[in-house]
Amino acid sequence: MQRSVRVVPWSPLLATGSVALAALAWRDRFPAGVASHVGPDGVVDAVASVGAFAAAALAVGAGLTLLWGLLARDVRRNPAGLRLVATAATGSAALLAAGAGALLATSLDRGTLLGEPAPRWLLPLVLVALGGGSLLGWALARGPAPAEARQSPPPDAPRVELPEGTRAVWTRVVVAPPVLAGAVVLAGLGVALAVVAGPTAGVPALVVAAALAPTASVRVTVDHTGVSARPTLLPRPRVHVPLTRVVRAGRSDVRARKLGGWGLRVRGERTAVLLRSGEALDLELADGSRFLVTVDDAATAAALVNTLAERSRVC
Amino acid sequence: MLIGIDPASPVPLGDQVAAAVRRNIAAGAVGPGDRLPAARDLAASLDVNVHTVLRGYQQLRDEGLIELRRGRGAVVSATATADELELTEAAGRLVAAARRLGLAEADVLDAVRRALRRSATAPRG
Numbered sequence: 001m002q003r004s005v006r007v008v009p010w011s012p013l014l015a016t017g018s019v020a021l022a023a024l025a026w027r028d029r030f031p032a033g034v035a036s037h038v039g040p041d042g043v044v045d046a047v048a049s050v051g052a053f054a055a056a057a058l059a060v061g062a063g064l065t066l067l068w069g070l071l072a073r074d075v076r077r078n079p080a081g082l083r084l085v086a087t088a089a090t091g092s093a094a095l096l097a098a099g100a101g102a103l104l105a106t107s108l109d110r111g112t113l114l115g116e117p118a119p120r121w122l123l124p125l126v127l128v129a130l131g132g133g134s135l136l137g138w139a140l141a142r143g144p145a146p147a148e149a150r151q152s153p154p155p156d157a158p159r160v161e162l163p164e165g166t167r168a169v170w171t172r173v174v175v176a177p178p179v180l181a182g183a184v185v186l187a188g189l190g191v192a193l194a195v196v197a198g199p200t201a202g203v204p205a206l207v208v209a210a211a212l213a214p215t216a217s218v219r220v221t222v223d224h225t226g227v228s229a230r231p232t233l234l235p236r237p238r239v240h241v242p243l244t245r246v247v248r249a250g251r252s253d254v255r256a257r258k259l260g261g262w263g264l265r266v267r268g269e270r271t272a273v274l275l276r277s278g279e280a281l282d283l284e285l286a287d288g289s290r291f292l293v294t295v296d297d298a299a300t301a302a303a304l305v306n307t308l309a310e311r312s313r314v315c
Numbered sequence: 316m317l318i319g320i321d322p323a324s325p326v327p328l329g330d331q332v333a334a335a336v337r338r339n340i341a342a343g344a345v346g347p348g349d350r351l352p353a354a355r356d357l358a359a360s361l362d363v364n365v366h367t368v369l370r371g372y373q374q375l376r377d378e379g380l381i382e383l384r385r386g387r388g389a390v391v392s393a394t395a396t397a398d399e400l401e402l403t404e405a406a407g408r409l410v411a412a413a414r415r416l417g418l419a420e421a422d423v424l425d426a427v428r429r430a431l432r433r434s435a436t437a438p439r440g
Contacts, residue, residue: 168319169360223360
């Protein structure tokens with residue numbers, strides 16, 4: 001996994017480099033230049049010279065490679081984070097290869113370009129490439145089975161009293177007021193736009209509001225399978241950390257600003273579900289990474305995690 | 316909220332679930348308007364049958380502590396405060412005692428009225 005992850009940030013540069021090379025190799029076959037932009041009406045509305053097109057493609061590829069490389073460095077001790085970076089890197093590479101490649105193919109041997117309709121398959125192709133490329137990165141960065149903790153949590157880690165044979169679950173809902181407010185504002189904006197500027201104008205805002213709303217409230221659960229966090233009203237998406245990976249659980253205070261905002265954050269060795277600043281359940285994992293989720297009464301949750309982890313390893 | 320059950324205990328598991336939720340309401344871990352976990356999720360977490368959890372939830376609904384609504388799940392009632400819970404528990408103990416003594420409903424209500432009057436005339440007693 002290590003090797004593939006080291007290669008993956010280079011994929012955007014590889015993709016745009018190939019496109020640039022192809023453009024330069026056939027530079028005599030673009031009499032009208034290369035289409036560089038397609039407007040929302042599906043018509044080519046900007047044209048660049050072959051040289052400028054190749055240079056721009058290379059620059060974008062190099063910029064993305066730098067970005068993914070730096071991000072991968074930041075999360076190098078966090079397998080989940082590396083996997084996300086790999087997914088984004090190959091996804092962006094495929095998107096660039098498909099988009100630039102399609103523009104190049106469209107421009108080949110064309111006398112006029114400006115104002116001509118672009119092929120209809122352009123957008124579907126780009127979307128399919130994005131999806132396929134992302135999946136490829138996700139699969140490439142699939143690590144070995146996550147490291148398992150062999151020993152019980154240290155004796156100084158908090159515990160709950162749980163007589164042998166009893167079963168226990170801890171669960172609590174945490175709400176993110178800013179996200180909720182954002183969803184409400186966006187929904188209002190969507191409705192206002194729909195009324196003022198016609199029904200379709202409000203759709204984007206409403207879609208984002210609908211996507212945002214379920215994540216404003218998350219249920220955190222600790223049970224014999226591990227720790228999970230998912231939207232209160234929906235079964236998915238779900239983040240789940242098996243008990244076998246937990247070295248010790250504790251309670252800590254986090255600042256959303258320090259971790260880069262709200263939502264699912266990956267920073268350094270930490271992966272966090274952040275819905276607000278403050279009290280969080282903090283899990284130290286066997287591979288050296290940490291998983292945090294902001295929730296009230298995290299001390300009780302941590303104590304139950306330690307207790308259940310110990311029980312699963314003793315038996 | 317922390318919910319623990321003991322499968323080895325003679326107390327039915329549904330009753331244990333209800334008791335655990337009651338304890339959490341009394342302790343303030345969940346309050347009016349809070350949503351309880353879906354019965355299916357709680358059953359999976361505790362490794363029991365979903366009907367066992369539903370029996371516990373129905374018990375809580377009959378006590379007026381939660382509301383069960385199709386599609387909305389179980390929500391803690393507006394009246395389910397620690398005070399209310401104390402009263403419900405005391406009333407439960409009174410009813411249990413009355414049953415044991417074989418008293419009729421009218422006798423029990425009479426006893427309650429007498430007790431109320433006594434505390435009204437002698438607040439310190």
